Amino acid sequence: MPVGGGDGDSLSFRMDDYPARIVVSPGAQPGMTAIGFEVLDERELERLVADVEKAGIKVTPGTEAEAADRRATGFVKFNDPGGNPVELFYGTVLDHVPVHTPLVSMFVTGDMGFGHAIVSAEDARTTFEFYVNVLGFIERNTMRSPGGTTWFMGCNPRHRPWGSCVHGRSSGTSPS
Template sequence: MGVHSLGYLRLNTPDIDAWKRFGEDFVGFMSVEGADPDSLYFRMDHYPARLVVTPAEVASCTVGFEVMNRRELDELVRAISAEGIEVSAGSEAECAERRVRGFVRFTDPGGNRVELFYAPILDHVPVHTPLVSAFVTGNMGLGHVIVTAEDVEKTFDFYNRVLGFVERNTSGPVYFMGCNPRHHSFGITPRPGAEGRVVHIMVEAATLDDVGLALDRAYDMDVPMMNTLGKHTNDQMVSFYVYSPDNYAFEFGWDGLQVTEEVPTYEITEGALWGHRFSPPPQK
């Protein structure tokens, strides 16, 4: 029992037009229609939209984790409820909008909004991403997301003990956790005195050329750079980071480490083997 993969992200943004340009022209997602005409729906593989962006006054994120089936969802609901966390089921209309058979929502101990779902409804229309040869998803899901929590240890314990995530490595107080062969699908970093929020989203492309071409697009489109091209010490990813339209990190990478059998956890003291030189956020 436990989470299978990072299935989708649902973002709220005060700048929907910037996200349309960012998602289509920089990242290279496939834009599709959805139930809400005001929202953006982006596909990256055979699944329904893995990224949904909705206009709002304040930027926020809901993390959607996939579980294997209804039975495992029910077991997780019981386990989460036993922690004193309120869990509510999605309505029939909400399931239809997400194109899933069922889902539940709750707020994790760090204040992050989370959904667990099962049975995505596939339309079998082939994905078309002309700017990217392919995204690396499959049984590893969308990619990875890093969120904040005031009490990192309590939040880690919840994801590890209740949701079944495996501790892959740490970097000081930051935890990186896996739930499938992708080195990490989820991470937690401290943020004192505030509810949880997203700080980092990663998508992985199939080739190094995909990364190079995305880097060219970032420069051509004046997408603000956060970290130059580099290689991570933990997941061995070759990647670069830009600032998303809402000013958190968006990583575009290639050749991330896959953990096919569990290994002991470890601590890293440097984030990059080379590169990843930081630039401060643009002034708005």
């Protein structure tokens, strides 16, 4: 469902009680500015920040203004090993106005979250291991092709064969 956002040049869309799940903004070149993952609370965020920093990745706290723009109580940002921008957040300010989609009736994600996203990386194996070993994702499926390996992972109960995944050429050997 289209919704108003803080930036007049961007398009924002809701699919459940959460604020805009997808924001499309003009940019100098195509790309993702962030993929966000909700954590339970401030303690879990602090634990994950420590784990991400232990993995050698610089984490930057979000400002109060940025958190307000995202309608979250707090968040941090960093780049995963593949260079993909990631945000971890907690304390979402929900919008309980019913969702009305123009083409689909009664589509809401409910407590299952957004669904899936694809992140790419030159060294997909390292990026995959970061999501599993540091952020706690669960490996669900693997697909190999001449173009590389795709790992399908999840961070919530939703399980779809094409769910969240990391794709790219793995610099090491194929997983056993």
